[in-house]
């Protein structure tokens with residue numbers, strides 16, 4: 001695992017965008033695994049700038065997003081579909097047909113999750129998966145559990161996650177209670193993984209996830225077992241990680 005320490009959020013975003021841009025340049029028809037949350041917004045802004053400067057071409061890129069709230073229509077501004085269009089898809093020359101998210105409006109969880117898992121396999125798997133990190137160590141919506149969840153599945157969101165995400169909704173009551181998410185196995189099958197983390201409120205979980213024991217109680221800790229993980233985090237998020245362990 002490579003951990004880059006950046007001065008601040010802006011530098012984190014630039015560095016993460018550079019890594020994604022290299023992937024797209026090296027393999028124009030790559031499959032990018034994408035993430036939502038507030039952390040990657042700056043990364044997407046930097047990618048849009050690179051596209052506008054004529055340095056990036058998304059026309060052959062395929063994308064698969066990690067997760068989506070169950071029961072939220074795509075038109076809802078808190079759906080991850082809406083987020084991705086607003087922050088990236090509508091601002092670059094990506095082919096909308098090549099962008100994919102779980103469909104939160106499909107009521108049959110098993111059928112929708114199986115469809116999504118097959119879709120990822122049919123694209124040949126993910127070349128580069130972008131991840132944020134939840135305060136409880138969740139990745140995608142894989143919450144702390146007794147065992148690592150494997151493939152795309154439906155989850156019941158934990159109180160801490162609902163609390164953390166309520167800032168985007170009118171009230172906590174409006175935050176959906178369930179979501180469809182890629183599983184830990186799906187994420188671990190990505191050829192490369194890029195994690196972005198920012199802010200002092202993530203310092204404890206960063207130390208635990210990347211230097212503590214590998215346990216399903218901290219889902220992101222499994223990333224220690226992946227052969228190609230790059231973490232780009234700002235100094236605040238790395239406050240509890242010794243300088244010697246970072247680049």
Ligand code: GLP
Nearest residue numbers: 036037038039132133134140141
């Ligand atoms: C959500 C998303 C995750 C994201 C996490 C952290 O719950 N499902 O993919 O990583 O929140 O979000 P933030 O970056 O806003 O802290």
